[in-house]
Amino acid sequence: MTAVMLQKDSNFQSVPTRVLYGLFVGLSLAMIVLAFWFNTPTEIWEGFWLITRSPATLLTDYMALANPGATLMNAAVMTLQAMVVVWTCRAKVNGPVISALFLIIGFSFFGKNLYNSMPIVLGALAYAKVTNNPLERSLLAALFGAALGPLVSELTFNQGLAVPLGVTVGLSGGFITGFVLPPLAQHLITFTKGFSLYNVGFSCGF
Incomplete structure:
Protein backbone atom coordinates (compact mmCIF):
# COMPACT_ATOMS: atom_id res chain seq x y z
CA MET A 1 0.00 0.00 0.00
CA THR A 2 2.77 2.44 0.98
CA ALA A 3 4.77 1.54 -2.11
CA VAL A 4 1.74 2.24 -4.31
CA MET A 5 1.18 5.63 -2.62
CA LEU A 6 4.84 6.59 -3.09
CA GLN A 7 4.67 5.60 -6.72
CA LYS A 8 1.58 7.76 -7.21
CA ASP A 9 3.21 10.69 -5.43
CA SER A 10 6.23 10.44 -7.70
CA ASN A 11 3.97 10.96 -10.69
CA PHE A 12 2.97 14.43 -9.57
CA GLN A 13 4.68 17.16 -11.54
CA SER A 14 5.80 20.41 -9.96
CA VAL A 15 4.23 23.64 -11.14
CA PRO A 16 6.12 24.85 -14.24
CA THR A 17 8.42 27.79 -13.62
CA ARG A 18 6.71 29.85 -16.33
CA VAL A 19 3.39 29.46 -14.49
CA LEU A 20 4.93 30.73 -11.25
CA TYR A 21 6.49 33.65 -13.13
CA GLY A 22 3.05 34.41 -14.54
CA LEU A 23 1.43 34.30 -11.11
CA PHE A 24 3.83 36.85 -9.63
CA VAL A 25 3.70 39.10 -12.69
CA GLY A 26 -0.10 38.87 -12.55
CA LEU A 27 -0.01 39.81 -8.87
CA SER A 28 2.12 42.84 -9.74
CA LEU A 29 -0.29 43.93 -12.46
CA ALA A 30 -3.21 43.50 -10.08
CA MET A 31 -1.52 45.79 -7.53
CA ILE A 32 -0.89 48.38 -10.27
CA VAL A 33 -4.56 48.34 -11.27
CA LEU A 34 -5.60 48.60 -7.63
CA ALA A 35 -3.21 51.53 -7.16
CA PHE A 36 -5.10 53.56 -9.76
CA TRP A 37 -8.35 52.62 -8.05
CA PHE A 38 -7.22 54.45 -4.92
CA ASN A 39 -5.34 57.43 -6.32
CA THR A 40 -4.80 59.49 -9.44
CA PRO A 41 -1.64 59.09 -11.58
CA THR A 42 -0.30 62.39 -10.23
CA GLU A 43 -0.84 61.33 -6.62
CA ILE A 44 0.77 57.96 -7.29
CA TRP A 45 3.82 59.49 -8.96
CA GLU A 46 4.31 62.10 -6.22
CA GLY A 47 3.80 59.47 -3.51
CA PHE A 48 6.16 57.01 -5.19
CA TRP A 49 8.86 59.70 -5.40
CA LEU A 50 8.26 60.57 -1.73
CA ILE A 51 8.68 56.91 -0.78
CA THR A 52 11.89 56.65 -2.79
CA ARG A 53 13.55 59.64 -1.15
CA SER A 54 12.38 59.00 2.40
CA PRO A 55 14.82 57.71 5.08
CA ALA A 56 12.62 54.58 5.07
CA THR A 57 13.09 53.67 8.71
CA LEU A 58 11.78 50.12 8.98
CA LEU A 59 8.56 51.10 10.74
CA THR A 60 7.76 53.84 8.21
CA ASP A 61 4.23 53.10 6.99
CA TYR A 62 4.29 54.05 3.32
CA MET A 63 0.51 54.41 3.22
CA ALA A 64 0.72 57.02 5.98
CA LEU A 65 3.80 58.62 4.46
CA ALA A 66 2.39 58.84 0.93
CA ASN A 67 -0.89 57.20 -0.11
CA PRO A 68 -2.31 53.70 -0.78
CA GLY A 69 -1.86 53.96 -4.55
CA ALA A 70 1.83 54.87 -4.33
CA THR A 71 2.40 52.09 -1.79
CA LEU A 72 0.77 49.49 -4.03
CA MET A 73 2.80 50.77 -6.97
CA ASN A 74 5.97 50.42 -4.89
CA ALA A 75 5.06 46.84 -4.00
CA ALA A 76 4.35 46.05 -7.66
CA VAL A 77 7.65 47.54 -8.83
CA MET A 78 9.56 45.67 -6.13
CA THR A 79 7.91 42.39 -7.14
CA LEU A 80 8.75 42.92 -10.81
CA GLN A 81 12.32 43.86 -9.88
CA ALA A 82 12.69 40.64 -7.89
CA MET A 83 11.28 38.59 -10.76
CA VAL A 84 13.79 40.18 -13.15
CA VAL A 85 16.60 39.23 -10.75
CA VAL A 86 15.33 35.64 -10.53
CA TRP A 87 15.08 35.46 -14.32
CA SER A 108 7.45 46.93 0.24
CA PHE A 109 4.63 48.42 2.30
CA PHE A 110 7.19 49.73 4.79
CA GLY A 111 10.95 50.02 4.52
CA LYS A 112 11.84 48.69 1.07
CA ASN A 113 11.80 50.51 -2.25
CA LEU A 114 13.53 50.28 -5.60
CA TYR A 115 16.28 52.75 -4.69
CA ASN A 116 17.40 51.20 -1.43
CA SER A 117 17.16 47.55 -2.49
CA MET A 118 18.99 47.57 -5.82
CA PRO A 119 22.52 48.28 -4.50
CA ILE A 120 22.25 45.32 -2.13
CA VAL A 121 20.99 43.02 -4.87
CA LEU A 122 23.75 44.15 -7.24
CA GLY A 123 26.38 43.69 -4.53
CA ALA A 124 25.29 40.10 -3.88
CA LEU A 125 25.30 39.27 -7.59
CA ALA A 126 28.68 40.97 -8.01
CA TYR A 127 30.10 38.64 -5.35
CA ALA A 128 29.02 35.66 -7.46
CA LYS A 129 30.71 37.17 -10.52
CA VAL A 130 33.94 37.97 -8.70
CA THR A 131 34.18 34.47 -7.22
CA ASN A 132 33.18 32.82 -10.53
CA ASN A 133 30.12 31.21 -8.98
CA PRO A 134 26.73 30.88 -10.68
CA LEU A 135 24.50 33.89 -10.01
CA GLU A 136 21.94 31.51 -8.55
CA ARG A 137 24.31 30.82 -5.64
CA SER A 138 23.88 34.43 -4.45
CA LEU A 139 20.20 34.79 -5.36
CA LEU A 140 18.71 34.18 -1.92
CA ALA A 141 21.26 36.48 -0.29
CA ALA A 142 20.32 39.14 -2.85
CA LEU A 143 16.57 38.78 -2.26
CA PRO A 164 25.36 63.85 -4.42
CA LEU A 165 27.48 62.76 -1.45
CA GLY A 166 24.52 61.12 0.28
CA VAL A 167 23.64 59.13 -2.83
CA THR A 168 27.27 58.05 -3.23
CA VAL A 169 27.57 56.97 0.40
CA GLY A 170 24.19 55.24 0.40
CA LEU A 171 24.74 53.30 -2.82
CA SER A 172 28.28 52.36 -1.81
CA GLY A 173 27.14 51.18 1.61
CA GLY A 174 24.36 49.11 0.06
CA PHE A 175 26.65 47.55 -2.53
CA ILE A 176 29.27 46.61 0.07
CA THR A 177 26.56 45.16 2.31
CA GLY A 178 25.22 43.03 -0.54
CA PHE A 179 28.73 41.94 -1.48
CA VAL A 180 29.58 40.58 1.98
CA LEU A 181 26.20 38.96 2.64
CA PRO A 182 26.66 35.73 0.60
CA PRO A 183 29.93 34.63 2.26
CA LEU A 184 28.70 35.82 5.65
CA ALA A 185 25.48 33.84 5.33
CA GLN A 186 27.42 30.78 4.24
CA HIS A 187 29.62 31.05 7.32
CA LEU A 188 26.92 31.89 9.87
CA ILE A 189 24.80 28.90 8.93
CA THR A 190 27.25 26.92 11.08
CA PHE A 191 25.83 28.75 14.13
CA THR A 192 22.35 27.29 13.57
CA LYS A 193 23.49 24.00 12.01
CA GLY A 194 21.06 24.65 9.16
CA PHE A 195 17.98 24.69 11.41
CA SER A 196 17.19 28.36 10.71
CA LEU A 197 14.96 28.88 7.68
CA TYR A 198 15.93 32.56 7.61
CA ASN A 199 19.71 32.36 7.76
CA VAL A 200 20.19 35.52 5.68
CA GLY A 201 18.06 37.41 8.21
CA PHE A 202 20.39 36.15 10.93
CA SER A 203 23.32 37.35 8.81
CA CYS A 204 21.66 40.74 8.32
CA GLY A 205 21.49 41.04 12.11
CA PHE A 206 25.26 40.70 12.27
Whole structure:
Protein backbone atom coordinates (compact mmCIF):
# COMPACT_ATOMS: atom_id res chain seq x y z
CA MET A 1 0.00 0.00 0.00
CA THR A 2 2.77 2.44 0.98
CA ALA A 3 4.77 1.54 -2.11
CA VAL A 4 1.74 2.24 -4.31
CA MET A 5 1.18 5.63 -2.62
CA LEU A 6 4.84 6.59 -3.09
CA GLN A 7 4.67 5.60 -6.72
CA LYS A 8 1.58 7.76 -7.21
CA ASP A 9 3.21 10.69 -5.43
CA SER A 10 6.23 10.44 -7.70
CA ASN A 11 3.97 10.96 -10.69
CA PHE A 12 2.97 14.43 -9.57
CA GLN A 13 4.68 17.16 -11.54
CA SER A 14 5.80 20.41 -9.96
CA VAL A 15 4.23 23.64 -11.14
CA PRO A 16 6.12 24.85 -14.24
CA THR A 17 8.42 27.79 -13.62
CA ARG A 18 6.71 29.85 -16.33
CA VAL A 19 3.39 29.46 -14.49
CA LEU A 20 4.93 30.73 -11.25
CA TYR A 21 6.49 33.65 -13.13
CA GLY A 22 3.05 34.41 -14.54
CA LEU A 23 1.43 34.30 -11.11
CA PHE A 24 3.83 36.85 -9.63
CA VAL A 25 3.70 39.10 -12.69
CA GLY A 26 -0.10 38.87 -12.55
CA LEU A 27 -0.01 39.81 -8.87
CA SER A 28 2.12 42.84 -9.74
CA LEU A 29 -0.29 43.93 -12.46
CA ALA A 30 -3.21 43.50 -10.08
CA MET A 31 -1.52 45.79 -7.53
CA ILE A 32 -0.89 48.38 -10.27
CA VAL A 33 -4.56 48.34 -11.27
CA LEU A 34 -5.60 48.60 -7.63
CA ALA A 35 -3.21 51.53 -7.16
CA PHE A 36 -5.10 53.56 -9.76
CA TRP A 37 -8.35 52.62 -8.05
CA PHE A 38 -7.22 54.45 -4.92
CA ASN A 39 -5.34 57.43 -6.32
CA THR A 40 -4.80 59.49 -9.44
CA PRO A 41 -1.64 59.09 -11.58
CA THR A 42 -0.30 62.39 -10.23
CA GLU A 43 -0.84 61.33 -6.62
CA ILE A 44 0.77 57.96 -7.29
CA TRP A 45 3.82 59.49 -8.96
CA GLU A 46 4.31 62.10 -6.22
CA GLY A 47 3.80 59.47 -3.51
CA PHE A 48 6.16 57.01 -5.19
CA TRP A 49 8.86 59.70 -5.40
CA LEU A 50 8.26 60.57 -1.73
CA ILE A 51 8.68 56.91 -0.78
CA THR A 52 11.89 56.65 -2.79
CA ARG A 53 13.55 59.64 -1.15
CA SER A 54 12.38 59.00 2.40
CA PRO A 55 14.82 57.71 5.08
CA ALA A 56 12.62 54.58 5.07
CA THR A 57 13.09 53.67 8.71
CA LEU A 58 11.78 50.12 8.98
CA LEU A 59 8.56 51.10 10.74
CA THR A 60 7.76 53.84 8.21
CA ASP A 61 4.23 53.10 6.99
CA TYR A 62 4.29 54.05 3.32
CA MET A 63 0.51 54.41 3.22
CA ALA A 64 0.72 57.02 5.98
CA LEU A 65 3.80 58.62 4.46
CA ALA A 66 2.39 58.84 0.93
CA ASN A 67 -0.89 57.20 -0.11
CA PRO A 68 -2.31 53.70 -0.78
CA GLY A 69 -1.86 53.96 -4.55
CA ALA A 70 1.83 54.87 -4.33
CA THR A 71 2.40 52.09 -1.79
CA LEU A 72 0.77 49.49 -4.03
CA MET A 73 2.80 50.77 -6.97
CA ASN A 74 5.97 50.42 -4.89
CA ALA A 75 5.06 46.84 -4.00
CA ALA A 76 4.35 46.05 -7.66
CA VAL A 77 7.65 47.54 -8.83
CA MET A 78 9.56 45.67 -6.13
CA THR A 79 7.91 42.39 -7.14
CA LEU A 80 8.75 42.92 -10.81
CA GLN A 81 12.32 43.86 -9.88
CA ALA A 82 12.69 40.64 -7.89
CA MET A 83 11.28 38.59 -10.76
CA VAL A 84 13.79 40.18 -13.15
CA VAL A 85 16.60 39.23 -10.75
CA VAL A 86 15.33 35.64 -10.53
CA TRP A 87 15.08 35.46 -14.32
CA THR A 88 18.57 36.93 -14.73
CA CYS A 89 19.96 34.24 -12.45
CA ARG A 90 18.10 31.57 -14.46
CA ALA A 91 16.85 30.22 -11.15
CA LYS A 92 13.91 27.95 -10.51
CA VAL A 93 11.04 29.49 -8.59
CA ASN A 94 11.15 27.05 -5.68
CA GLY A 95 10.05 27.27 -2.05
CA PRO A 96 12.84 29.54 -0.74
CA VAL A 97 12.53 31.88 -3.73
CA ILE A 98 8.75 32.10 -3.29
CA SER A 99 9.29 32.85 0.40
CA ALA A 100 11.73 35.63 -0.50
CA LEU A 101 9.33 37.08 -3.07
CA PHE A 102 6.46 37.27 -0.60
CA LEU A 103 8.71 38.84 2.03
CA ILE A 104 9.74 41.46 -0.50
CA ILE A 105 6.10 42.17 -1.32
CA GLY A 106 5.20 42.50 2.36
CA PHE A 107 8.09 44.75 3.30
CA SER A 108 7.45 46.93 0.24
CA PHE A 109 4.63 48.42 2.30
CA PHE A 110 7.19 49.73 4.79
CA GLY A 111 10.95 50.02 4.52
CA LYS A 112 11.84 48.69 1.07
CA ASN A 113 11.80 50.51 -2.25
CA LEU A 114 13.53 50.28 -5.60
CA TYR A 115 16.28 52.75 -4.69
CA ASN A 116 17.40 51.20 -1.43
CA SER A 117 17.16 47.55 -2.49
CA MET A 118 18.99 47.57 -5.82
CA PRO A 119 22.52 48.28 -4.50
CA ILE A 120 22.25 45.32 -2.13
CA VAL A 121 20.99 43.02 -4.87
CA LEU A 122 23.75 44.15 -7.24
CA GLY A 123 26.38 43.69 -4.53
CA ALA A 124 25.29 40.10 -3.88
CA LEU A 125 25.30 39.27 -7.59
CA ALA A 126 28.68 40.97 -8.01
CA TYR A 127 30.10 38.64 -5.35
CA ALA A 128 29.02 35.66 -7.46
CA LYS A 129 30.71 37.17 -10.52
CA VAL A 130 33.94 37.97 -8.70
CA THR A 131 34.18 34.47 -7.22
CA ASN A 132 33.18 32.82 -10.53
CA ASN A 133 30.12 31.21 -8.98
CA PRO A 134 26.73 30.88 -10.68
CA LEU A 135 24.50 33.89 -10.01
CA GLU A 136 21.94 31.51 -8.55
CA ARG A 137 24.31 30.82 -5.64
CA SER A 138 23.88 34.43 -4.45
CA LEU A 139 20.20 34.79 -5.36
CA LEU A 140 18.71 34.18 -1.92
CA ALA A 141 21.26 36.48 -0.29
CA ALA A 142 20.32 39.14 -2.85
CA LEU A 143 16.57 38.78 -2.26
CA PHE A 144 16.55 38.30 1.51
CA GLY A 145 19.39 40.80 1.93
CA ALA A 146 17.13 43.57 0.67
CA ALA A 147 15.89 43.58 4.28
CA LEU A 148 18.77 45.99 4.89
CA GLY A 149 17.39 48.44 2.32
CA PRO A 150 16.59 51.05 4.98
CA LEU A 151 20.36 51.29 5.62
CA VAL A 152 20.82 52.73 2.12
CA SER A 153 18.05 55.29 2.61
CA GLU A 154 19.32 56.20 6.06
CA LEU A 155 22.83 56.88 4.77
CA THR A 156 21.51 58.81 1.78
CA PHE A 157 18.77 60.98 3.21
CA ASN A 158 19.09 61.10 6.99
CA GLN A 159 22.73 62.04 7.68
CA GLY A 160 22.58 65.69 6.65
CA LEU A 161 24.80 65.07 3.63
CA ALA A 162 24.54 66.94 0.34
CA VAL A 163 22.47 64.94 -2.14
CA PRO A 164 25.36 63.85 -4.42
CA LEU A 165 27.48 62.76 -1.45
CA GLY A 166 24.52 61.12 0.28
CA VAL A 167 23.64 59.13 -2.83
CA THR A 168 27.27 58.05 -3.23
CA VAL A 169 27.57 56.97 0.40
CA GLY A 170 24.19 55.24 0.40
CA LEU A 171 24.74 53.30 -2.82
CA SER A 172 28.28 52.36 -1.81
CA GLY A 173 27.14 51.18 1.61
CA GLY A 174 24.36 49.11 0.06
CA PHE A 175 26.65 47.55 -2.53
CA ILE A 176 29.27 46.61 0.07
CA THR A 177 26.56 45.16 2.31
CA GLY A 178 25.22 43.03 -0.54
CA PHE A 179 28.73 41.94 -1.48
CA VAL A 180 29.58 40.58 1.98
CA LEU A 181 26.20 38.96 2.64
CA PRO A 182 26.66 35.73 0.60
CA PRO A 183 29.93 34.63 2.26
CA LEU A 184 28.70 35.82 5.65
CA ALA A 185 25.48 33.84 5.33
CA GLN A 186 27.42 30.78 4.24
CA HIS A 187 29.62 31.05 7.32
CA LEU A 188 26.92 31.89 9.87
CA ILE A 189 24.80 28.90 8.93
CA THR A 190 27.25 26.92 11.08
CA PHE A 191 25.83 28.75 14.13
CA THR A 192 22.35 27.29 13.57
CA LYS A 193 23.49 24.00 12.01
CA GLY A 194 21.06 24.65 9.16
CA PHE A 195 17.98 24.69 11.41
CA SER A 196 17.19 28.36 10.71
CA LEU A 197 14.96 28.88 7.68
CA TYR A 198 15.93 32.56 7.61
CA ASN A 199 19.71 32.36 7.76
CA VAL A 200 20.19 35.52 5.68
CA GLY A 201 18.06 37.41 8.21
CA PHE A 202 20.39 36.15 10.93
CA SER A 203 23.32 37.35 8.81
CA CYS A 204 21.66 40.74 8.32
CA GLY A 205 21.49 41.04 12.11
CA PHE A 206 25.26 40.70 12.27
